[in-house]
Amino acid sequence: MEIQIRRLFEKQISLKYPAYAVGAYLGLKMTSSILRSIVKKVRILIQKKKVREFIQQRDANLQNLKIPTPNLSEEVIRLVLDSDITNLKKLLEAKTVTSVDLVNIYSKRVQQYGVQYGIITHLKYDEAIEAAKECDRLRQENSPLCQLPLFGIPISMKETFEEKGYPSTVGSSFRINRISEEDGFCVKLLKSGGAIPFLRTNVPQAAMLFESANEVYGRVQNPWDRTKYAGGSSGGEGAAVAARMSPGGMGSDLGGSIRIPAAMCGVYGFKPTAQRTIMSGHTLYSEAFNGQRTVLCATGPIGKSVDDLVLFFRQLSDPQYLQKFKLFEKDPFFPLQQINEAELTNNKKQRRFGYFKTLELFDCTVANQRAVEIAVEKLRAQGHQLVEITLPNVESISEGFIQFLVADGFEGIYDLLSQEDTIQEYMPINFFTSTPAGVKRVLSFLLKLLGQKSTAKLLPQTNRLKVEELNRLQYQISVLQQQYLRVFDDYEIEAIICPSFGTPALPHSSSVDSTPICLYTYIWNYINFPCGVLPVTKVLKDEQHLKNTRNKELPAKRVDFYMSQNTEGLPVNIQVVAPPFKEETCLNVMKMLDDEIQFYKHNSYPELK
Structure with missing residues (x-):
């Protein structure tokens, strides 16, 4: 018995040195972290x-x-x-x-x-x-x-x-x-x-x-x-x-x-197809960020x-101006395409366009929907056919775009901001990128129980992607592009009229908890379609809300609150979307609408104070 006690004591003594070493290592790590901070x-x-x-x-x-x-x-x-x-x-x-x-x-x-x-x-x-x-x-x-x-x-x-x-x-x-x-x-x-x-x-x-x-x-x-x-x-x-x-x-x-x-x-504002635009001379954020080619x-x-917009488009896209420069300057990997003058000035009668007023995934405000209605009626009055359309797989685009944003753990941006803290508006992204995958699964389960199904579904999809997962995401984008091209074919339409955004301008810092309203713009970036926006109307007094939404979760409630913060009189735009490399069609339809709506013939520019 005495020998066993002695051996146990000696074993404890022998274990204390590794314990000291582990403690010292953890202490140094903690001290180092504090010093770095x-x-x-x-x-x-x-x-x-x-x-x-x-x-x-x-x-x-x-x-x-x-x-x-x-x-x-x-x-x-x-x-x-x-x-x-x-x-x-x-x-x-x-x-x-x-x-x-x-x-x-x-x-x-x-x-x-x-x-x-x-x-x-x-x-x-x-x-x-x-x-x-x-x-x-x-x-x-x-x-x-x-x-x-x-x-x-x-x-x-x-x-x-x-x-x-x-x-x-x-x-x-x-x-x-x-x-x-x-x-x-x-x-x-x-x-x-x-x-x-x-x-x-x-x-x-x-x-x-x-x-x-x-x-x-x-x-x-x-x-x-x-x-x-x-x-x-x-x-x-x-x-x-x-x-x-x-x-x-x-x-x-x-x-x-x-x-x-x-x-x-x-x-x-006008966003062309990415391959019909000039990115050379747009500053380097970081190698990790500028190197991505998913979106x-x-x-x-x-x-x-x-x-x-047409004047700028001519100067930025017309080969006669681009050919003056050297190959390495103008990016030879993007094709030069002659401007289609006939399409840019197309005045044919009885053309056919599609439209949608809102998306079920996150409804836009009544004011934004009314703006689309105004545009649709203006085109109908000109003798054109307007057909209401349904977009396919909107939820897949929403999930995919978020996955793309955080695919690298946001390292491309953190590289840029490596020496400083991010501003408060980055709080949701910081949370997504810093929370371990296991914790996200637990939080997702709890959010689902609390009725926040959209956020619950989103959380597990905000993990860093492996190469094969990113490749799979890129393939899914190509599939979605084909599906959206079929929309134009199936409905036999030239362009789509839709909301420019989910809301008009909201109070400062409200982006922290109202991110879903971006859905109406990033859809078209994700599948790389050209699109532009133009002003149509202003928010009316009884439109300062989002009570029309089918989504009853927290982001919708926050947007409803922000809309009540004196949004009457703010401008509301609509968006025109065309198939890839059909910039001329997009601008042509925008011009047709602008000639009829003439927002600034009925409204003044804001007076500064």
Whole structure:
């Protein structure tokens, strides 16, 4: 017995050393983690100080600019601010104004309102005024360059486009010193068409949210109501056009990032088929993010009319402009396609279009449905046939798009934001990517018991995907593309008229718990169909709700609450969708509708305060 006790005691002594080692290792790991967290916080604090100095310098430079008031009447200045680019071209040709006048008029408005609305990142006044002087000189000489689509017109650019001498922060505090050494190809192409990029506009942190806020340039406020978001990720661009700080400009769209801001701000936006657009010169987020090819991003314009969208489309897609550049610049792997002029100006009678007013997975508001009804009746009045359609496998698209977003555990974006914390609007994505798969299964079961079936079904699908799972997802996309092409064939339709979004603009930060309303835009990104939005109507007093929804879960209740927060009078757009590479058809149908609706002949642009 004594020997057994001695052996047990010796065994315990021998085990205590490994226990000490394990304890020491865990202690070091914990200490290391705490130290890394402290170091990160210190770095963030230091960087915030640098950002404050950066913004103070930006603001000082902006306010110190001596921008002359053009020698024009108030009536002409007002006409300039209200005009689309197409009309500005006429004013330039008639010598009513000069390009210098245009740069000064818009720059002065940016100087007055741009920072307080969170719309701008930088005003490129010095470069723009020199370019404007050169355009005016060439116009005096009757140069053939004056016939270029955007000649002498100041335009704005989303901050994600590379421009020489300016940072493309993508809303990241640690990228304020990442200065582009030359213009990106998209900017070069627009300049070759005579455009004068004079303004850079704000985006969300990492440009992956449908409302625009970051800790560098602040939060974009909607010109129609400063308590509402302006959409994202091209939120500054949509707001700049609606606020008449820019006559038009460029955005980019991965899940609705052109169309959402255009819809929230009551202006026009167009997303082409991804392979018929220019992505070269759109800044590098991270290798992990830019390398993905599951759902392709597209660049496109935001403007004040469909005519303006066509002007941008010509300059960005017409081979006669693209062929001037070298192969490596224009991306030889995207096909050059001649613009179909006959389709762009198609005025045939008795054409056939499809439409839907809402989707059962998440109903849109009464106001958004009424906007579709208005558009449908306008087309019917012109003698066209309109047939109500049903979209196939909407739930599969919704699930697939979410899987795509978090397929890499969001590492592509976390790489970009590796040195900083994400803003609160990323809370749902952070939860999805950081929660272990087993915990998600448990939470899914509990949510199902609580009646939150949609979220319960979604949670298990937000895990990081293996290569074979991602390949399977990509195959499913190709199957869905074929199914949606069959919709056009089976219904014998040329285009689809549908809601531009689930709601009008909602209060700031409401994107945290209202994500399903994006369904109406990302459907078309997922299957890569071209689409555009245009303003139709405004929210009526009795439409400030979502009580019409068939979905009674928490997100719908939150949207109903947000809709009650004084949304009366906000603009409501509709969306036009065409088959892949049928951009001309999409723009043509948008033009037909715009000619009949003429939103800004019956409504004024918002007055800034």
